Amino acid sequence: MKTEDFRHHAHELVDWIADYLEHADRYPVCSRSRPGDLLAALPASPPEEPEPMADVLADFRRDVLPGITHWNHPRFFAYFPANNSGPSILGEMLSAGLGVNGMLWQTSPAATELEQRTLEWLAQLVGLPAGFHGVIHDTASTATFCALVCARERTTGFAANAEGLGAATAATRGPLRVYASREAHSSVLKGARLAGFGAANVVSVAIDAQRRLDPADLERLIAADRAAGKAPCAVVATVGTTGCTAVDPLASIGPLARRHGLWLHVDAALAGAAAILPSMRWLLDGVEHADSLVFNPHKWLLVNFDCSAFYVRDPDHLQRAMAIHPEYLRTTRDAEVVNYMDWGLQLGRRFRALKLWFVLRTYGARQLRAFVAAHLELAQEFAGWVEATSDWELLAPVPLNTVCFRWRPAGVVDEARLNELNAALMARVNAEGTVYLTHTKLDDVTTLRLAVGQRATTREHVQQAWAALQAAARDIAEGEHS
Amino acid sequence: MKTEDFRHHAHELVDWIADYLEHADRYPVCSRSRPGDLLAALPASPPEEPEPMADVLADFRRDVLPGITHWNHPRFFAYFPANNSGPSILGEMLSAGLGVNGMLWQTSPAATELEQRTLEWLAQLVGLPAGFHGVIHDTASTATFCALVCARERTTGFAANAEGLGAATAATRGPLRVYASREAHSSVLKGARLAGFGAANVVSVAIDAQRRLDPADLERLIAADRAAGKAPCAVVATVGTTGCTAVDPLASIGPLARRHGLWLHVDAALAGAAAILPSMRWLLDGVEHADSLVFNPHKWLLVNFDCSAFYVRDPDHLQRAMAIHPEYLRTTRDAEVVNYMDWGLQLGRRFRALKLWFVLRTYGARQLRAFVAAHLELAQEFAGWVEATSDWELLAPVPLNTVCFRWRPAGVVDEARLNELNAALMARVNAEGTVYLTHTKLDDVTTLRLAVGQRATTREHVQQAWAALQAAARDIAEGEHS
Numbered sequence: 005m006k007t008e009d010f011r012h013h014a015h016e017l018v019d020w021i022a023d024y025l026e027h028a029d030r031y032p033v034c035s036r037s038r039p040g041d042l043l044a045a046l047p048a049s050p051p052e053e054p055e056p057m058a059d060v061l062a063d064f065r066r067d068v069l070p071g072i073t074h075w076n077h078p079r080f081f082a083y084f085p086a087n088n089s090g091p092s093i094l095g096e097m098l099s100a101g102l103g104v105n106g107m108l109w110q111t112s113p114a115a116t117e118l119e120q121r122t123l124e125w126l127a128q129l130v131g132l133p134a135g136f137h138g139v140i141h142d143t144a145s146t147a148t149f150c151a152l153v154c155a156r157e158r159t160t161g162f163a164a165n166a167e168g169l170g171a172a173t174a175a176t177r178g179p180l181r182v183y184a185s186r187e188a189h190s191s192v193l194k195g196a197r198l199a200g201f202g203a204a205n206v207v208s209v210a211i212d213a214q215r216r217l218d219p220a221d222l223e224r225l226i227a228a229d230r231a232a233g234k235a236p237c238a239v240v241a242t243v244g245t246t247g248c249t250a251v252d253p254l255a256s257i258g259p260l261a262r263r264h265g266l267w268l269h270v271d272a273a274l275a276g277a278a279a280i281l282p283s284m285r286w287l288l289d290g291v292e293h294a295d296s297l298v299f300n301p302h303k304w305l306l307v308n309f310d311c312s313a314f315y316v317r318d319p320d321h322l323q324r325a326m327a328i329h330p331e332y333l334r335t336t337r338d339a340e341v342v343n344y345m346d347w348g349l350q351l352g353r354r355f356r357a358l359k360l361w362f363v364l365r366t367y368g369a370r371q372l373r374a375f376v377a378a379h380l381e382l383a384q385e386f387a388g389w390v391e392a393t394s395d396w397e398l399l400a401p402v403p404l405n406t407v408c409f410r411w412r413p414a415g416v417v418d419e420a421r422l423n424e425l426n427a428a429l430m431a432r433v434n435a436e437g438t439v440y441l442t443h444t445k446l447d448d449v450t451t452l453r454l455a456v457g458q459r460a461t462t463r464e465h466v467q468q469a470w471a472a473l474q475a476a477a478r479d480i481a482e483g484e485h486s
Numbered sequence: 487m488k489t490e491d492f493r494h495h496a497h498e499l500v501d502w503i504a505d506y507l508e509h510a511d512r513y514p515v516c517s518r519s520r521p522g523d524l525l526a527a528l529p530a531s532p533p534e535e536p537e538p539m540a541d542v543l544a545d546f547r548r549d550v551l552p553g554i555t556h557w558n559h560p561r562f563f564a565y566f567p568a569n570n571s572g573p574s575i576l577g578e579m580l581s582a583g584l585g586v587n588g589m590l591w592q593t594s595p596a597a598t599e600l601e602q603r604t605l606e607w608l609a610q611l612v613g614l615p616a617g618f619h620g621v622i623h624d625t626a627s628t629a630t631f632c633a634l635v636c637a638r639e640r641t642t643g644f645a646a647n648a649e650g651l652g653a654a655t656a657a658t659r660g661p662l663r664v665y666a667s668r669e670a671h672s673s674v675l676k677g678a679r680l681a682g683f684g685a686a687n688v689v690s691v692a693i694d695a696q697r698r699l700d701p702a703d704l705e706r707l708i709a710a711d712r713a714a715g716k717a718p719c720a721v722v723a724t725v726g727t728t729g730c731t732a733v734d735p736l737a738s739i740g741p742l743a744r745r746h747g748l749w750l751h752v753d754a755a756l757a758g759a760a761a762i763l764p765s766m767r768w769l770l771d772g773v774e775h776a777d778s779l780v781f782n783p784h785k786w787l788l789v790n791f792d793c794s795a796f797y798v799r800d801p802d803h804l805q806r807a808m809a810i811h812p813e814y815l816r817t818t819r820d821a822e823v824v825n826y827m828d829w830g831l832q833l834g835r836r837f838r839a840l841k842l843w844f845v846l847r848t849y850g851a852r853q854l855r856a857f858v859a860a861h862l863e864l865a866q867e868f869a870g871w872v873e874a875t876s877d878w879e880l881l882a883p884v885p886l887n888t889v890c891f892r893w894r895p896a897g898v899v900d901e902a903r904l905n906e907l908n909a910a911l912m913a914r915v916n917a918e919g920t921v922y923l924t925h926t927k928l929d930d931v932t933t934l935r936l937a938v939g940q941r942a943t944t945r946e947h948v949q950q951a952w953a954a955l956q957a958a959a960r961d962i963a964e965g966e967h968s
Contacts, residue, residue, distance in 0.1 A: 005848055010572030011504040017576055018496040021583035026489045035595050039823045042599035050607035054850040057573060060843070064580070068840075071596025076585045083593070083814070086834070088585035090492030091539060094499055096582035098546070100790050101503035103558045103570035111565070113517050114553025117524035125532035142624060143832040153680055168662070168684025170655030179650045190810040191833060197810075198635055198831065200682025202650025246814055302834075308582050309834055328672040328679075332565070332728055332926040332935075336913070341521045349680065349831075350625040351673060352568070352784075352791055358550075361542070366487055368536040431818070444814040453814075 005057065013057045021093065028077045028460070032437030037071040073440070078460040081469055082442040084246065084274050085379075085405070085457025089306035091366040095359025096308050106353040108333065109341035116342055119357035125364055126301065126313055129372070130279035133292045136315040139347040140356045144273035147298035147314035148240065149195035150326065150348055154296065154316070155238035155267030156180060156199055157325045165325065169200040173235070179205045180237040181229050185217035185252060187245040189271055201237075214401050215250035215446070217241060219257055226264050238267040241294075243287050244275025247444040248400035248408045248451070251275065251287055258293025270297040273312070275404055277304040278380065281373050304379070304405070304457045305372065306363050311356050314348070322347055379405045379456045382466045386454055389470055395477070399451050406455040408446060411477050423450035425480065432476040439469040487539065495539045503575065510559045510942070514919030519553040555922070560942040563951055564924040566728065566756050567861075567887070567939025571788035573848040577841025578790050588835040590815065591823035598824055601839035607846055608783065608795055611854070612761035615774045618797040621829040622838045626755035629780035629796035630722065631677035632808065632830055636778065636798070637720035637749030638662060638681055639807045647807065651682040655717070661687045662719040663711050667699035667734060669727040671753055683719075691721075696883050697732035697928070699723060701739050708746050720749040723776075725769050726757025729926040730882035730890045730933070733757065733769055740775020752779040755794070757886055759786040760862065762855050769885075778804075786861070786887070786939045787854065788845050793838050796830070804829055861887045861938045864948045868936055871952055877959070881933050888937040890928060893959050905932035907962065914958040921951040 045067040075086045106115030123138025141147045156164050156172075159180055163172035173179055182201055184192045186208040196206045207229070210221035226236045239261050241252040254270065261268040270291060276299020278284040291297060296316045301307040316322045327346035329338075345351050367375070387402040390409045400408040410426045427443070427450055434440055444451050454469060527549040557568045588597030605620025623629045638646050638654075641662055645654035655661055664683055666674045668690040678688045689711070692703035708718045721743050723734040736752065743750040752773060758781020760766040773779060779797045783789040798804045809828035811820075827833050849857070869884040872891045882890040892908045909925070909932055916922055926933050936951060 005572035007504050007508045007572070010507065010575070011500060013572075013576055014500040014504065014579065015497055017579055017583075018493060018500055021579065022489050022493040022496065024583055025492065034592070037595040039591070039595070039819060040599070042596050043603055046600070046603045048606070049610055050846045051850045052852055054853055055847045057576070057844070057848050060573075060847045064840075068596045068600060071594065071599065072584060072586060073592065073594045074584075075587055075593070083587075086585060086587045088582065090487035090489070090495075091542075093492070093579070093582045094495055094539070097496065097499050097503065097575070097579050100570065100575045100578035101499075101506055102554060102556075103568060103790055104554060105557055105565075105568045105791055109521070110516070110555065111557070112553065112555045113519040113521070114524050114550045117522070117553065118528070118550060121525055121528045124530070128531055143834045145831060145833045149680075149831065156682075164682060164684065165679045166684055167686050168655070169651040169682035170661050171684065171686075173650070173652030179652050190812040190815065194808070194810045194831075197647045198631075199680065200638075200646060200651035202646065202648055202653065204649050204653075246812075308585055309587055310836060326676070326680075328676045330672040330728075330926075332924065333672065337521060349627060349631065349676075351627045352625045354792060358546075362539070364532045365537045365542045366539050368533045370534055371536055442814065444812075 009057060013061065025090065028074050029079065031074050031077065033074050033077045033080050033440035034434050034437070035071050035073045036437070042067055042071045076458055078458055078462065078465045079439040079468060080458050081454045081456065082440045084455055085304050086302060086309050087304065087306055087457060087459045088308040089363060089459055091362035092306055092308045092359040095362040099355040099358050102355060104355045106355050107345040107351050108335060108343045110335045110337055112355065115355045115357065116344055118361055119344065120342060122357050122360045122364060123313055127315065129369055130276055131285050131288060132315065135317055136297065137319040138313055138315045139344055141312045141314045141348055142310040143312050144271060144298045144300055145191040145194065146349060147312055148191045148269060148271060149198055150314065150322070151267065151269035151296040152182065152195045152199045152201065152238060154322055154325050155269070158267055158321065159235060159237040162324065176235040178234040180235050181205050181207055182238045182240065183207045183209050183222055183225060184240040185209045185211050185242065187211055187215050187247055187250055188240055188242050189246050189273070192240045192271070215245065215248055217252040217257065219253060219260055222257065223260055236264055236266055238269060240269045240271055243270055243272035244404055248446060249275060249404040249406045251403055254288065254290030254293065258290040262293055268294045270294045272297060272299040274300065274303050277301065278376055278404055280369065281377055301360060304376065306367065306375065306459060307360050311360055319347070379461070382456045382461070382463060383407055385463070386466050386470060399446055399449060405457050406453055408451045408453055410450065410452055413477070413481060419449065426450045426452060428480055429473065429476050432480065433472050436472065436476070438472045441469070491539060495543065507572065510556050511561065513556050513559065515556050515559045515562050515922035516916050516919070517553050517555045518919070524549055524553045558940055560940050560944065560947045561921040561950060562940050563936045563938065564922045566937055567786050568784060568791050569786065569788055569939060569941045570790040571845060571941055573844035574788055574790040574841040577844040581837040581840050584837060586837045588837050589827040589833050590817060590825045592817045592819055594837065597837045597839065598826055600843055601826065602824060604839050604842045604846060605795055609797065611851055612758055613767050613770060614797065617799055618779065619801040620795055620797045621826055623794045623796045623830055624792040625794050626753060626780045626782055627673040627676065628831060629794055630673045630751060630753060631680055632796065632804070633749065633751035633778040634664065634677045634681045634683065634720060636804055636807050637751070640749055640803065641717060641719040644806065658717040660716040662717050663687050663689055664720045664722065665689045665691050665704055665707060666722040667691045667693050667724065669693055669697050669729055669732055670722055670724050671728050671755070674722045697727065697730055699734040699739065701735060701742055704739065705742055718746055718748055720751060722751045722753055725752055725754035726886055730928060731757060731886040731888045733885055736770065736772030736775065740772045744775055750776045752776045754779060754781040756782065756785050759783065760858055760886055762851065763859055783842060786858065788849065788857065788941060789842050793842055801829065864938045864943070864945060865889050867945070868948050868952060881928055881931060887939050888935055890933045890935055892932065892934055895959070895963060901931065908932045908934060910962055911955065911958050914962065915954050918954065918958070920954045923951070
């Protein structure tokens with residue numbers, strides 16, 4: 005592609021993106037595509053001859069765009085936020101233009117040093133105590149996996165890395181055990197499986213009425229495992245569970261983990277961002293006991309996916325668990341610099357600190373706090389509406405941005421029936437296209453979730469969600485009675 | 487940031503990027519930063535108040551840009567190519583603007599289906615036989631790790647995932663063994679460590695004179711391991727090693743792997759792209775025996791980092807090894823669609839197929855072939871110059887884009903001295919800033935590598951590299967004699 009063609013189409017795209025940032029709300033939130041729609045529109049084989057970019061962009065608008073679910077739509081209330089912002093998109097553009105691979109300090113010193121500094125800033129913003137060292141990972145799944153590998157190597161004295169987990173656990177005389185509440189994210193189980201712990205060694209800790217990990221049960225489980233010859237290794241505490249944003253009590257779990265020699269990993273993927281508010285610092289009370297922590301600026305801090313901040317207490321330990329030094333990756337600077345390839349799974353690394361830097365500087369701490377605070381308020385407000393309305397109920401406390409609730413029409417008491425009705429309600433609302441929200445199960449109860457966190461979401465959008473839910477409930481109720 | 491401000495700065499950045507694409511050669515290739523330069527320029531704390539984007543971009547130019555090593559400079563000959571292109575940058579821009587997370591089909595059907603189709607196209611382009619199913623991973627390190635987990639689970643009948651590798655290897659009655667030549671990439675050792683195999687169970691297979699894995703030695707090692715009660719599990723064959731682009735003989739390794747029940751993973755991270763040329767299809771001869779293969783369009787196919795194409799024969803096996811299905815990630819479509827979160831480590835997924843689609847369509851197969859063919863020719867030409875010049879020698883065959891060579895001034899026979907001289911030569915050339923190249927060791931010989939593969943690299947740039955090397959050699963020789 006000639007530079008002038010790039011320039012032309014890039015300017016065109018900028019205008020398209022700017023319009024999209026302004027008007028994403030013109031689209032149905034959740035794509036209405038049926039399986040195979042786009043596949044049917046795409047040729048089975050690649051073109052032999054070059055095609056004009058203008059044609060490709062036209063095909064994008066015609067064939068691809070209807071298959072997009074609009075995560076940055078102001079009425080996207082599903083899953084978790086994955087918000088972006090103008091400065092972050094600028095950072096992605098520039099990163100793509102430079103095309104840098106920051107695997108080593110030498111392969112772009114600025115990529116490494118900007119990452120070091122912006123992660124120091126981020127640690128200050130959320131009030132991490134001194135002594136945590138940060139690196140950008142792609143996702144919390146990767147970070148949690150790396151934390152579990154660190155735990156594995158600490159418990160086995162690096163024997164798993166050296167001799168394999170089979171030989172290492174022959175020495176510990178029992179399998180390594182990982183503890184997490186049953187509300188913990190699926191990435192804990194996945195990471196433990198990938199790292200060779202085995203699903204059977206991921207121990208489900210009881211939860212209290214607010215779905216927080218119960219430290220007393222954790223202590224009992226550890227004792228029982230020790231008595232049975234098993235080797236307690238790590239505990240993952242969740243600050244803001246995916247299902248209902250429960251906050252495990254770090255201040256109780258921390259000393260317990262330390263006493264038993266467990267690696268404490270804190271999964272604050274979503275909720276970490278909220279700790280930029282002084283009023284929410286309690287979320288991380290006790291984090292001084294943690295060995296590692298992950299939170300995702302790409303969820304709720306206006307930074308494009310992917311940008312997951314992984315912090316460890318002991319970077320030497322992390323590097324010893326991860327580093328491989330073939331000759332072709334050695335440089336004369338290795339003793340004096342950080343080579344981030346040694347801080348995670350991947351060798352190659354995008355220049356992701358750029359977008360984080362752009363966001364932190366152009367918003368400033370003050371605006372970021374205001375942004376998160378507004379979402380917390382909207383969640384409270386929505387929860388209030390649910391509570392105040394007959395036929396609706398809250399299903400969990402609302403400490404953060406996510407409201408768990410359901411429709412409970414008068415007279416319906418059968419739980420299976422309530423589950424059906426709420427599944428039908430959600431399907432109807434999502435198909436209608438005004439809002440998009442998703443579900444979970446709390447115990448066996450089908451639970452609707454409204455997660456507030458998109459860049460452009462305002463009170464009006466939350467009101468629209470509430471109206472859409474009530475209308476759908478009315479329609480279903482009327483359909484039943486007719 | 488107001489939309490109009492985004493629009494303004496994005497247009498400004500587009501012009502900057504377009505100029506950069508045209509004139510990256512105005513910068514020294516390798517950054518001249520010293521450790522701490524950028525850190526010293528950045529405040530210790532984040533700003534409390536918002537700062538104008540114009541200030542941030544000015545700081546980028548003043549403080550960050552000097553710390554960039556220009557991977558897309560036409561005289562970047564280091565490591566491996568990580569080329570980008572106009573259409574790919576457009577794809578990254580659009581992907582950032584949409585801010586989609588393609589973890590599930592439902593969370594953007596188009597992201598999933600465009601990925602399916604473009605990976606089918608890519609498979610056709612490089613001549614993969616039918617029956618391979620593709621997914622985009624971030625890096626080959628991640629793909630190779632996932633391949634090793636698949637191997638582990640196949641050998642243990644999913645007992646490692648279920649019970650842990652300790653219990654599983656108690657059942658296999660011996661550690662799982664992974665085979666690769668000693669020229670294999672460091673990601674094999676890293677992946678095997680992370681997956682719990684242990685470094686001691688990564689078996690180094692002998693190489694032939696061309697540094698290709700020796701299948702006879704592989705067979706001997708497997709037999710010896712079986713005799714010793716160990717459990718052969720996987721072999722990683724490299725098509726285009728990182729050091730010197732040696733090509734392991736898949737056609738011999740494949741049947742052997744099958745006979746012994748080993749998972750065959752093919753690491754064609756760099757060289758896979760070359761198989762788009764009919765004349766280079768021999769690279770993948772025997773790939774029909776492979777269980778998995780990875781190659782990186784983000785290296786040598788004009789697609790921005792990251793975009794690593796991971797292919798498996800048996801996607802059900804991959805998904806069984808990777809998938810976790812908590813309630814909050816279930817959708818009503820799960821039985822009829824691909825949910826790519828189940829095809830790898832990460833849950834969250836960027837919309838990377840967009841840039842791949844843009845590149846494949848706007849270049850077309852014909853231009854992509856011409857692009858790669860030109861690099862192969864330039865490497866041959868450079869190799870010819872080295873061979874034809876006294877005081878210089880080739881150190882390995884040149885089947886692909888990378889020339890391994892050294893300076894061997896007349897009269898110097900001591901190998902340690904030659905190593906020193908070549909290290910000094912490389913340091914001098916890189917410091918001078920015209921070109922950037924890196925080294926490896928082949929056996930104990932310090933080896934200079936010239937890897938051709940950037941978008942804008944022409945014969946003239948390779949000539950400049952050769953001239954810079956010869957000038958540096960003269961300078962060193964004169965310095966010695968004065």
